[in-house]
Amino acid sequence: MLLQRQLDNRGFQLNRQGKIPFALGSEGHEAAQTGAATALIRGKDILVPYYRDLGLCLGFGFPPSGVFNSMFARAQDGSGGRQFPNHYSDKAIGLFSVSSIIAAHCTHAVGAAFAFVYRGQTGRAVLCSTGEGATSEGEWHEAVNFAAVRKLPIVFFVENNQYAISTPQAAQMAIADVADKAPGYGIPGIACDGFDPITVYAAMKEALDRARCGGGPSIVEAKVYRFLSHSTDDDDRTYRSPQEVRDRRKCDPVPRFERVLLQAGIINDEELDALKADVLRETNEATDASESLPMPEAGELYGNVYEGAHEPWR
């Protein structure tokens, strides 16, 4: 959670410094994503995230170096510097290539879950994440419906941060909980406090375990809040009040979970400070290392269009 926040901050800093043209933040999603990622089994499960899933990806084994290679659009980036920041791809760990197109990845996740069943592989599940806005898309519905019909091992994780860029949830749907859509598909749905990683972990663990044992798909909705603008190109003051954001900041999940750990005696102040220092150092090192890497060669524009050498139409 600390690393996610630090990397997020660094993205916005690099943008303000003019070093990268664009950054996307996930502040407010840390607890939900950490809780969900902790319920995944590395090396077995597949993660099909959307573009605000920095913490999910980190928690699934995606390294900070990959995050900065993406931000700086370096040759080593998973897309070879082609995609926006936060659009990772890492087949080695089972992290599907992230699409910018809202909900376009949901059917891909279903296809991957189908492949598990096709091969007779039990004990594996797919986590497909979206925001709440994506659940307005027909493709989200088509994906959930197909998964439900075939009882596929997949969990649709909905990070409800209440805004799709500027459009509030009330303009997206006539219900308070996305999870209430689940009965329409004949599958379980649960809404939980996305500011508490343990609650989210428990909900995701139950849903993923059910999927891994042949119990079919679920919808898990984590109630979060997007503290930052949609991206560095957005200004949230045009559609929501700074007071609203300040009020929600009072429940910021990162310091809240720090307090939980301190009060439970799991960590003390010195250890927490040391952890924060480690995270900052790791972030600084990863930033510098990535910045020094080369950009993709211009000729790479023509690479990986098809297998083998592409003969472009002249």
Added chain:
Amino acid sequence: MAVTARTTVMNNVEAVRHTLHQALTNDPNTLILGEDVGARGNVFLITKGFLEEFGAARVIDTPLAEACIVGVAVGMAMEGLRPIAEIQFADFIYPAFNQIVGEAAKTRYRSNGDYTCPLVIRTPYGGGVRGALSHSVSIEALFYHVPGLKIAAPSFPADIKGLLTAAIEDPDPVLFLEHKKTYRSVKGEVPDGRYVVPLGKADVKREGEQLSVVSYGLYVHQALDAAARLAEEGISAEVIDLRSIRPMDRTTILQSVRKTHKLLIIHEDHKFGGIGAEIAAMVAEEALFELDAPIRRLCGPDVPAMGYAQTLENAFMISTERMADAMREMVRF
């Protein structure tokens, strides 16, 4: 291209069926998904009996949702399976446009080769079958603009087998177009064993000296009929069947134009922005001074669709007589 000695006469439906059957028999990673492909065996009965033979995990009746059919197939392909998706009629493909153009065609590029999308999307297209507005359309021009995608549109049984096999084995997404009117009207010899026609290779179906006719789909057959008729008048027309629209075989087209010095392009899809526009532009760029006459395109009219009424359908479709007239005029130019 490996041609085996033994052949069987088939129509185009049988050629598709035979090729799919071979693919499912030979590669346990291949599977078919689409609307009514299982219990019904596809609306043209192409996959009849497949469900019983290969099982419900490999012959999948999907919900009625085209974006889902293609999107799920993309995910299967990214995860190592070899899906053959079917869109019941090409006219129904528009909901899947996002998945084909935005996702399948960009999977390899977007992940720098980490993920690939070996996917075939088969769909019947084309008119002349009283299919009205929504069972007659040609869709190739909407998709041939898209790098990352391959498109095949063969219309002879052997070519269907060779190209569908190539498509299924191809490591990239292929849109495979089957002209409905040729399904049962066209018959031919098909090699029994493994037979592959590489994607991106046109075929000179009739050699000639005075005019090059480039076409594909149903109209190749009509163009061949017209050329045979004109031969009796002493006119020698070469007929090229594109077979693949992307990659496009510029070499065969240019070789022919350099020989005959005249080019007529015939297709059922609309003229504006159609396949013929790209061929004409390419020939103008590469071989303008080889031409002894202006390039001519005989294509679908600039209207939204063909009508259900026979008169309206006829007015949309190009008759063999019109093709012969155009060929005659060009030779006489």
